Amino acid sequence: MTIADQIRQVRLNIDQYCQLAQRPECSVKLMAVSKTHPAESIQQAYESGITEFGESYLQEAVDKIAKCRHLPITWHFIGPIQSNKTRLIAEHFDWVHSVEREKIVRRLSEQRPAELGPLRICVQANLFNESQKQGVTAEELPALLAIADQLPNIELRGIMVIPPPQVGYEQQLEQFLRVKSLFEGYADQYPLLDTLSMGMSNDIKAAIVAGSDIVRVGTAIFGPRGTNHQK
Ligand SMILES: *Cc1c(COP(=O)(O)O)cnc(C)c1O
Numbered sequence: 001m002t003i004a005d006q007i008r009q010v011r012l013n014i015d016q017y018c019q020l021a022q023r024p025e026c027s028v029k030l031m032a033v034s035k036t037h038p039a040e041s042i043q044q045a046y047e048s049g050i051t052e053f054g055e056s057y058l059q060e061a062v063d064k065i066a067k068c069r070h071l072p073i074t075w076h077f078i079g080p081i082q083s084n085k086t087r088l089i090a091e092h093f094d095w096v097h098s099v100e101r102e103k104i105v106r107r108l109s110e111q112r113p114a115e116l117g118p119l120r121i122c123v124q125a126n127l128f129n130e131s132q133k134q135g136v137t138a139e140e141l142p143a144l145l146a147i148a149d150q151l152p153n154i155e156l157r158g159i160m161v162i163p164p165p166q167v168g169y170e171q172q173l174e175q176f177l178r179v180k181s182l183f184e185g186y187a188d189q190y191p192l193l194d195t196l197s198m199g200m201s202n203d204i205k206a207a208i209v210a211g212s213d214i215v216r217v218g219t220a221i222f223g224p225r226g227t228n229h230q231k
Pocket residue numbers: 033035056078079162200201202216217218219220
């Protein structure tokens with residue numbers, strides 16, 4: 001199947017899950033996660049109407065962003081962030097979904113070029129007490145949200161989660177519903193908080209039914225990723 005075929009299928013699935021959840025079809029954004037895939041694949045996905053792209057490996061991403069300069073793409077950084085990488089992220093991306101430390105979000109705010117406008121961010125949360133997992137705990141989340149909300153060049157827009165993998169739909173749904181209810185509490189508190197970033201190729205249905213605002217889909221669009229990517 002071509003990238004265009006895969007995107008058509010993912011879109012059909014999203015529409016179907018929205019109907020199932022009685023949500024408007026356009027209420028879920030589709031981010032194509034293009035990490036490890038070449039700029040040509042991004043171009044093809046763009047021609048199928050995708051404008052939101054997610055990248056995890058900074059150097060590779062910066063190269064592809066340069067190659068895709070001619071396309072009006074919204075770039076999302078979704079990978080782990082080392083503090084010496086914040087400047088490049090602040091200069092090249094529109095969104096960052098993987099904010100999990102105060103130091104990082106402060107640097108992103110300081111290093112964001114004024115002419116680009118505020119950097120939109122999601123705080124990544126690890127809500128299921130998984131050790132060795134990216135993200136702040138449920139206890140740490142309110143403090144980081146409060147800090148991000150105060151920074152001048154940061155627009156706090158959401159929360160990103162990657163729950164522990166579950167094979168069964170019911171288990172996936174149960175986890176996502178817990179995240180959704182937590183998110184709604186914070187959305188009452190922060191009026192700009194409109195982006196619950198959850199759902200990937202293997203759990204997109206449960207994520208949409210539970211109320212995701214943006215799904216991050218890699219494999220189901222571009223196929224399996226190679227392992228010799230450049231970080
Ligand atoms: C790689 C990645 C994805 C995409 O995963 P697939 O299973 O290929 O859809 C989504 N979110 C994050 C944070 C990722 O790193």
